[in-house]
Amino acid sequence: MKVAWAGSRHAVEVADRMACLVASDPVFRKDTRTMLSRKELFKDTLKKAAHAWKRTVELHLTEEEANLLRLYIDQPGYVDLHWVMFVPAIKGQGTEEQQKKWLTMAYKFQIIGTYAQTELGHGSNVQGLETTATFDPSTDEFIMHSPTLTSSKWWPGGLGKTSTHAVVYARLITEGKDYGIHGFIMQLRSLDDHSPLPGITIGDIGGKFGSGAYNSMDNGVMRLDHVRIPRDQMLMRLAQVTREGKYVHSDVPKQLLYGTMVYVRQTIVADASRALSRAVCIAVRYGAIRKQFGSKAGGPETQVLNYKTQQSRLFPFLASAYAFRFVGQWLKWLYTDVTQKLESKDFSTLPEAHACTAGLKSVTTSATADAIEECQKLCGGHGYLNSSGLPELFAVNLPACTYEGDNVVLLLQVARFLMKTVSQVASGKQPVGTTAYMGNIQHLMQCKSVVNTVEDWLNPAAIKEVFEARALRMAVNCAQNISKAPSQEEGFSELSPDLVEAAVAHVQLIIVTKFIEKLQEDILGHGVKEQLQKLCGIYALHLIHNERLGKLYAQVRPNAVALVDAFDYTDHYLGSALGRYDGDVYSALYKEAWKDPLNETVVPDGYQEHLRPLLKQQLKLSRL
Ligand SMILES: CC/C=C\C/C=C\C/C=C\CCCC(=O)SCCNC(=O)CCNC(=O)[C@H](O)C(C)(C)COP(=O)(O)OP(=O)(O)OC[C@H]1O[C@@H](n2cnc3c(N)ncnc32)[C@H](O)[C@@H]1OP(=O)(O)O
Numbered sequence: 367m368k369v370a371w372a373g374s375r376h377a378v379e380v381a382d383r384m385a386c387l388v389a390s391d392p393v394f395r396k397d398t399r400t401m402l403s404r405k406e407l408f409k410d411t412l413k414k415a416a417h418a419w420k421r422t423v424e425l426h427l428t429e430e431e432a433n434l435l436r437l438y439i440d441q442p443g444y445v446d447l448h449w450v451m452f453v454p455a456i457k458g459q460g461t462e463e464q465q466k467k468w469l470t471m472a473y474k475f476q477i478i479g480t481y482a483q484t485e486l487g488h489g490s491n492v493q494g495l496e497t498t499a500t501f502d503p504s505t506d507e508f509i510m511h512s513p514t515l516t517s518s519k520w521w522p523g524g525l526g527k528t529s530t531h532a533v534v535y536a537r538l539i540t541e542g543k544d545y546g547i548h549g550f551i552m553q554l555r556s557l558d559d560h561s562p563l564p565g566i567t568i569g570d571i572g573g574k575f576g577s578g579a580y581n582s583m584d585n586g587v588m589r590l591d592h593v594r595i596p597r598d599q600m601l602m603r604l605a606q607v608t609r610e611g612k613y614v615h616s617d618v619p620k621q622l623l624y625g626t627m628v629y630v631r632q633t634i635v636a637d638a639s640r641a642l643s644r645a646v647c648i649a650v651r652y653g654a655i656r657k658q659f660g661s662k663a664g665g666p667e668t669q670v671l672n673y674k675t676q677q678s679r680l681f682p683f684l685a686s687a688y689a690f691r692f693v694g695q696w697l698k699w700l701y702t703d704v705t706q707k708l709e710s711k712d713f714s715t716l717p718e719a720h721a722c723t724a725g726l727k728s729v730t731t732s733a734t735a736d737a738i739e740e741c742q743k744l745c746g747g748h749g750y751l752n753s754s755g756l757p758e759l760f761a762v763n764l765p766a767c768t769y770e771g772d773n774v775v776l777l778l779q780v781a782r783f784l785m786k787t788v789s790q791v792a793s794g795k796q797p798v799g800t801t802a803y804m805g806n807i808q809h810l811m812q813c814k815s816v817v818n819t820v821e822d823w824l825n826p827a828a829i830k831e832v833f834e835a836r837a838l839r840m841a842v843n844c845a846q847n848i849s850k851a852p853s854q855e856e857g858f859s860e861l862s863p864d865l866v867e868a869a870v871a872h873v874q875l876i877i878v879t880k881f882i883e884k885l886q887e888d889i890l891g892h893g894v895k896e897q898l899q900k901l902c903g904i905y906a907l908h909l910i911h912n913e914r915l916g917k918l919y920a921q922v923r924p925n926a927v928a929l930v931d932a933f934d935y936t937d938h939y940l941g942s943a944l945g946r947y948d949g950d951v952y953s954a955l956y957k958e959a960w961k962d963p964l965n966e967t968v969v970p971d972g973y974q975e976h977l978r979p980l981l982k983q984q985l986k987l988s989r990l
């Protein structure tokens with residue numbers, strides 16, 4: 367099952383090696399992280415990032431190994447933005463010459479970059495950004511400026527205190543005309559003393575939800591006051607400004623400006639499955655250790671994992687973790703395929719890649735955030751302790767519902783794609799890829815489900831048909847209602863809640879389909895495929911019909927702990943007293959409690975000033 371989860375034996379081996387490297391290195395300790403002040407936490411992040419880079423160089427780690435090392439360190443920081451957004455933005459939007467110049471420095475960490483798109487006033491609406499980049503032909507420079515308070519860059523990770531450079535998104539103005547949003551490489555801080563360059567006001571935007579968690583990241587604010595940069599720092603793969611100031615558009619679609627977001631959304635799906643699997647791992651393992659109530663005859667107490675209510679709340683998450691993992695692996699393939707096509711100037715699959723990445727990012731991150739919160743409840747009181755690992759896991763993953771595109775905004779993008787496809791089907795065009803099922807419109811609009819029993823839910827063809835019919839009917843229903851509205855725009859706006867539901871149904875169909883396709887592969891190991899079939903059934907059935915699932919849960923229960931062990935997480939990475947591999951939960955909780963700074967003294971600070979006088983006064987009063 368470890369191989370099925372990781373994707374290959376090689377993937378298991380590399381992941382194990384990198385996880386152990388991190389777990390055995392004292393610099394990467396994280397057990398007291400939630401007790402650090404913001405300043406201590408930030409410094410700790412800088413230390414870990416520098417040490418990780420040192421180990422990467424010393425051990426000549428490959429890119430795959432270095433990425434895993436960073437993942438297992440498990441502490442958001444500026445390096446994430448550098449590798450996940452700054453470098454890909456230059457790769458996707460820079461010319462070959464620009465890539466050579468900037469990526470050479472970025473790969474050696476001679477510069478640290480971030481992705482500065484969002485502003486105080488606009489995040490979702492990228493076309494509404496206000497920062498300007500005005501070309502000055504007299505000096506061959508762009509003047510980068512924040513004309514209003516709301517145009518202040520706001521949120522970019524690593525911007526607050528760390529980044530020396532950024533890809534800054536701004537409205538390009540040349541020859542008096544506004545050509546809309548484009549990307550520019552800007553140096554922000556001196557490479558000698560790290561001070562902001564003239565005209566740049568920069569800082570951290572302040573503390574965020576939860577202790578530890580995303581507070582290790584210095585999300586930043588930046589105001590620009592007529593800062594000049596050379597013309598060749600405009601990212602010029604999509605469009606160029608000539609020496610004379612003429613705007614020239616390349617023969618690539620302008621949506622490639624959003625290419626970095628497509629790339630990152632794809633990686634976020636993998637992050638979501640990992641976060642969900644960690645929460646499930648903690649809740650399942652703890653559920654097998656925790657016992658409450660016994661038989662009336664005074665027999666042994668029951669493992670809470672044996673309660674049917676616990677199973678019906680938890681096993682759909684276990685199934686979802688596997689479902690998201692497999693769809694994430696497929697999405698990575700889809701992204702690679704689209705990238706190769708783009709390189710040979712085939713842009714035909716770009717809309718589908720956008721819809722799939724946007725939709726899957728939304729559905730998986732929303733489900734994951736909800737599931738982590740529920741896992742906290744599934745662990746009872748102890749789940750609420752920082753030492754359970756769950757509060758921090760929740761706080762770190764909750765913003766994934768917002769960053770890289772608010773989930774509802776992205777689902778509306780999926781809906782727009784679906785409405786377009788429905789109208790193309792109506793005019794006789796055969797849909798392809800993940801919307802190919804829409805071509806079967808006659809049958810799917812009328813067919814009746816043959817699913818009656820739990821066993822039917824293990825029949826892939828029956829499952830697929832149910833999900834296809836549901837998704838298609840919801841989409842067609844929306845399209846018909848939109849056509850009755852005074853205008854397309856009004857109809858879309860009025861029906862947006864239904865459109866979001868239709869988009870979710872389409873995305874769930876993709877997830878179910880990719881799970882089924884996974885089951886058609888050669889899967890080694892005794893009983894592995896059978897367990898995955900049951901999980902696929904649970905994933906599909908819990909979305910449609912909450913009844914009849916008990917039988918499947920009972921079949922999964924004997925292997926529940928093994929199914930979470932297959933995630934192959936070290937105790938260091940899991941970071942949970944409740945989810946420990948050895949099950950020694952109570953000693954761990956007890957030990958963790960004593961690490962809290964409040965326990966450094968027996969009598970707390972503040973006793974002399976505030977507690978003692980109060981107690982003495984009350985004592986005096988009671989004696990009167
Ligand atoms: C624990 C963490 C550890 C590690 C993770 C590390 C790092 C990551 C962590 C945090 C990083 C977070 C970084 C950020 O958040 S960066 C900022 C991200 N911002 C957004 O995502 C903004 C969302 N908004 C948008 O994407 C767009 O504004 C929009 C909603 C898509 C609307 O755009 P607009 O230009 O107005 O377009 P439309 O008129 O709606 O569409 C025009 C046309 O373009 C098509 N389209 C839109 N987007 C794309 C795309 N990305 N790719 C391809 N095509 C796209 C759209 O479908 C439409 O096509 P038509 O054919 O219908 O015309």
Ligand SMILES: Cc1cc2nc3c(=O)[nH]c(=O)nc-3n(C[C@H](O)[C@H](O)[C@H](O)COP(=O)(O)OP(=O)(O)OC[C@H]3O[C@@H](n4cnc5c(N)ncnc54)[C@H](O)[C@@H]3O)c2cc1C
Nearest residue numbers: 481482483484488489490521522523765768769770771774
């Ligand atoms: C932790 C974190 C890290 C981030 N890192 C970066 C970074 O590195 N670089 C960067 O540039 N940005 C970053 N961001 C910003 C992030 O990308 C934006 O916050 C995100 O795109 C959402 O935009 P917004 O904040 O403008 O939300 P808003 O658009 O203001 O959303 C507010 C509400 O309005 C709703 N809404 C908005 N538009 C519509 C619509 N058309 N129809 C229906 N409902 C709508 C949304 O659903 C939401 O409920 C980060 C954000 C967070 C939280």
